[in-house]
Amino acid sequence: MMKKTIVAALSILACGTGWAADGTPATADAQRIKQGEYLSRAGDCIACHTAKDGKPFAGGLGIESPLGTIYSTNITPDKDTGIGNYTLEDFDRAVRHGVAKDGHSLYPAMPYTAYAKVTPDDVKALYAYFMHGVEPVKQANKDTDITWPLSMRWPLGVWRWMFAPDVVTAPVTAPASDADKVALLRGQYLVEGLGHCSTCHTPRGFALQEKALTDADGSAFLSGGVVEGWLAKNLRGDMTDGLGSWSKEDIAAFLKSGRNGHSAAFGGMAQVVQDSTQHLTDADVNAIAVYLKSLPPVNKNATKPLAYNDTVAQALRTGKDTSDGAMTFLNNCAACHRSTGKGYAETFPQLALSSTVNSADPASLIHIVLKGAQMPGTSAAPTAYAMPGFDWRLTDKEVADVVTFVRASWGNEGAAVSASDVAKVRKDVGAAKAPVR
């Protein structure tokens, strides 16, 4: 250890920058680059900065916004088209303050309001990784599809002034002897900062700003938001639609493997698990779980968990429930999710007591029935089971019937869904036209 430090120190003295004459990083720098790579996973930079089938971090992914399409930029160290000429200060200004090197404000599609929470040391490690650990790629940035006058960038500066938080100057720590507090603070740091969980999981206000950036801003924080037609669920302590009935271990397993006894990841969360959370250390995943479990419910009175009820399972088994919803369920869903609604753990998620099923907003439930979904394949659970889409097979009324049936069975307590709710989602998510009966 001692030796390594001395060697690193000497190499820094030797060439000022910490880089050996042949261009290979000295030990301390190699470690910083590795740390930066880990942090880039925690920040999921790759998800937005890589186009479909594109080179890693070369940008060009279109991100839909109410104004038009915003394209992510090339953040490889290419000097002409990427960020190869960015100093640490330039990089910091973009990542934490939302201002590009030439001074223009970035669209908040780049989650700099969350990254403002990243410590200066971690920014340094990220910078080292992007300068020396990422392959430079020559690929010019695309302009946004936003038309004038909305394309003017100066209002973004006003937005920044109104909504961006101050950047963090030093880490918030607890004495090492208080292991619980250390984990809680680490989890908070990852969730609020690099994890930018709130960009999807917090509802947005009139100017598309997140209604809360931390728990201290109010219980809107992580209380659920809609992204690309999926409901990024309530992650607070609510019993029926939040994480109230999930243990710390359940949350950790979900983030690590993409599934647990309650649910499996789909929609935007499948990619978050795939690119980001599965790569985190057990300690970090546990810290996130500890922090999420500390968030009080939005509805302080809803403290009673749902309880399983087998009336419907028995009626289905004995052929007594012949309602349209029950028949559609038996013909299309029961093979995987079973007539008990309990599915097969970690393969076909349970529908009984599921937070997807019981959320007040049925967006995800209708969306998954129409378009299907695929779990992430992770190193902890490599098989990416998929659910087929029923858009081409079921009419709006049939989908409404089956979803209403699921929301009222096995102890679930979701409100009924109408055919016009389904028609709207079918249009919004670009599902196939309904079959004509």
Ligand code: HEC
């Ligand atoms: C949710 C999507 C998203 C994530 C995640 C994301 N970015 Fe971005 N980023 C963008 C978009 C979109 C832009 C371009 C914004 C614009 O043009 O106004 C951008 C711009 C940038 C810029 C400015 C580049 C330039 O040309 O000036 C840098 C630097 C950057 N991102 C670094 C990162 C890093 C580092 C991470 C991970 C810690 C990251 N981004 C994660 C969407 C994202």
Ligand code: HEC
């Ligand atoms: C790109 C948007 C996005 C980001 C970023 C995101 N999530 Fe999610 N998340 C979703 C969506 C959509 C769902 C609902 C689908 C599902 O349950 O898999 C979800 C579901 C979840 C669930 C399951 C909840 C349940 O009741 O079934 C957990 C736990 C979760 N997210 C945690 C996190 C954490 C922790 C972070 C930050 C590290 C995060 N998410 C970041 C979109 C996102």
Ligand code: HEC
């Ligand atoms: C071939 C097996 C199969 C069939 C048939 C099927 N599903 Fe699924 N279902 C799955 C799988 C696999 C997942 C997990 C998908 C993921 O996480 O991406 C899933 C996930 C779900 C979820 C999300 C549960 C959660 O919280 O994670 C709901 C709700 C759901 N299915 C409802 C239905 C309904 C309603 C039908 C009938 C119209 C149906 N499924 C038919 C396999 C199936």
